[in-house]
Amino acid sequence: MKPITITDDNFETEVIGSNQPVLIDFWAIWCGPCRMIAPIVEELANEYDGRVKVGKLDVDNNQETSIRYGVRSIPTLLIFKDGKIKDTIIGAVPKSHLVQKLNSAL
Secondary structure, three states: OOOEEOOOOOHHHHHHOOOOOEEEEEEOOOOHHHHHHHHHHHHHHHHOOOOOEEEEEEOOOOHHHHHHOOOOOOOEEEEEEOOEEEEEEEOOOOHHHHHHHHHHHO
16 A cells, blocks of 8 residues: 555645545655655554554745645655544654654554
8 A cells, every 4th residue: 555645726626535544755856855754654654554644845846735735854744533633753762762753643
């Protein structure tokens, strides 16, 4: 299972309207730390398949959503539950840190 692509257009449906927690990776192609964390995000998409929706949002192409949620530095990972932000993780962090945050959202 690969992370889904989140855009300004599908954000409401895929994230706010989701019936399961959602982890979104706000990233950009030019961001080095984003490339470091990308394989971890992919692993989480597989490991939490069916329990957590995992998506990636390109901040260069989806500025409206990035601005609405105050994303100033990337990578920023937001965990949404019931349409609201449950947790915020900024920077390339170890997988164990993300697993802990996801488990607390379940």
